[in-house]
Amino acid sequence: MAIGVFDSGVGGLSVHRALVGRFPTADLIYLADQAHAPYGGLPGERIVELTRRGCERLFEAGADLVVLGCNTASAIALRRLQQTWLPGLRQARGRPANVLGIIVPTIEAATGLPWTPEPERLPEKAEALEVLGVFSTPGTTLSRVYEIEIDKRRGDLAVFSEPCPELARLIEDGADRRVLAPIIEGHVEALARRIGRPPDKAVLACTHYEIVADLFHAALPAGVALIHQPGATADSLGRYLAAHPEYDPGSSGERRFLTTGAPGPQHGMVEAFWGAPLRFEAA
Numbered sequence: 001m002a003i004g005v006f007d008s009g010v011g012g013l014s015v016h017r018a019l020v021g022r023f024p025t026a027d028l029i030y031l032a033d034q035a036h037a038p039y040g041g042l043p044g045e046r047i048v049e050l051t052r053r054g055c056e057r058l059f060e061a062g063a064d065l066v067v068l069g070c071n072t073a074s075a076i077a078l079r080r081l082q083q084t085w086l087p088g089l090r091q092a093r094g095r096p097a098n099v100l101g102i103i104v105p106t107i108e109a110a111t112g113l114p115w116t117p118e119p120e121r122l123p124e125k126a127e128a129l130e131v132l133g134v135f136s137t138p139g140t141t142l143s144r145v146y147e148i149e150i151d152k153r154r155g156d157l158a159v160f161s162e163p164c165p166e167l168a169r170l171i172e173d174g175a176d177r178r179v180l181a182p183i184i185e186g187h188v189e190a191l192a193r194r195i196g197r198p199p200d201k202a203v204l205a206c207t208h209y210e211i212v213a214d215l216f217h218a219a220l221p222a223g224v225a226l227i228h229q230p231g232a233t234a235d236s237l238g239r240y241l242a243a244h245p246e247y248d249p250g251s252s253g254e255r256r257f258l259t260t261g262a263p264g265p266q267h268g269m270v271e272a273f274w275g276a277p278l279r280f281e282a283a
């Protein structure tokens with residue numbers, strides 16, 4: 001079998017690249033739903049439907065396990081799909097099938113605590129309050145998933161989110177880095193104004209932003225640690241595979257890249273990030 005990675009577009013390649021590094025012999029299939037990207041401003045029901053269709057396509061292509069390389073889909077669609085769709089799908093397929101998100105691993109990395117559904121909350125410490133800045137799509141920001149789940153675990157870690165409405169689309173379209181840099185600086189400044197100071201650490205909670213992580217590094221004051229969501233996701237998948245031997249990640253190192261949009265090469269910024277030419281096939 002293979003591991004599938006799904007995103008609205010090229011952002012999930014940041015997660016995919018971390019999985020290639022961590023599991024070099026695994027068979028990996030990437031699907032970008034570029035016909036419908038970006039997801040960040042779509043109604044929730046539409047995100048659920050598109051995410052389900054993307055996962056279905058990856059299961060048809062040979063995946064048994066799909067990682068949503070997308071915060072927006074993980075925040076808005078994942079729980080619904082796990083509760084209402086996957087049980088029937090497993091029965092119909094007669095074999096294991098699962099969809100994993102990237103928010104749980106990110107929260108584990110941000111809090112330094114392993115995930116438990118009913119966590120014990122560490123008490124507030126007003127004198128040593130840490131501040132986490134979360135840069136994300138409007139859909140993820142509105143879900144408040146990072147605020148809610150981190151607050152259940154760490155009373156001493158305050159979360160401030162900054163929605164970046166245009167950024168994923170601009171990165172998806174390959175906008176010039178000179179256009180992206182001032183937009184990112186504007187979001188970093190807006191977040192610091194809202195907090196009253198810069199955050200202590202930050203998460204690029206839209207996988208597209210990882211493609212220009214250096215621009216975020218440059219805009220944030222020195223010393224603000226960026227939590228690396230792709231690395232956290234790869235670590236978490238390693239633990240999941242060790243605990244679930246029914247999922248075989250394959251061993252031939254095969255890589256396929258599918259798109260619902262225009263097949264062919266991706267733009268230069270994405271190829272530079274990937275480090276090699278990249279051709280997508282029609283999904």
Ligand code: DGL
Nearest residue numbers: 011038039040071072207
């Ligand atoms: N890269 C995705 C995320 O992490 C989706 C961005 C979008 O399609 O708006 O949220």
